[in-house]
Amino acid sequence: GEDVEQSLFLSVREGDSSVINCTYTDSSSTYLYWYKQEPGAGLQLLTYIFSNMDMKQDQRLTVLLNKKDKHLSLRIADTQTGDSAIYFCAESRTSGSARQLTFGSGTQLTVLP
């Protein structure tokens, strides 16, 4: 298929870990991205991973990449209420003369107190 796919909703308890999953289609994507959208705001780059890496850790965030299965995941440790947002997975695809981002549908993360 053509889509970057994500589950639509995830709920976790404060203090637990959150894992958001994504499957993508373009095996030639050089970078894969996670963007965060807070209510009423635009998207912000949260983290990215280069395609020759399996894992990237940045404080509470861990990105895992399985190139064989075209599967990307974002783990948030010790999830806080401030982490409640929509998380978008994105891959680079050729569009016109350059590679641009194609976003998944977004996963709404709700953190319960």
Next chain:
Amino acid sequence: DAGVIQSPRHEVTEMGQEVTLRCKPISGHDYLFWYRQTMMRGLELLIYFNNNVPIDDSGMPEDRFSAKMPNASFSTLKIQPSEPRDSAVYFCASRLDRGTYNEQFFGPGTRLTVL
């Protein structure tokens, strides 16, 4: 830098009216993107510009939509005539091509409601 600036933040109009959305990218950025976000379709790329030149407008839904970038610091997205199904949040984003990873900076969006 103030980031990507969009105006208006909210627009309510009646079907058939012309709507113009405005965007000021981050100074020095050479790419500008227009996206539309709806519950049904998620985030869709409408068009993007490189150095003020439209590169790919294949995402523009139909001829009622047009976009211009007369200079490096300003772009417009126009809908004429508007229809209720155009109701969405429209985002502008910009980036600087450094040849590495692709970070786009998004504006706060314009929430358009067509009655």
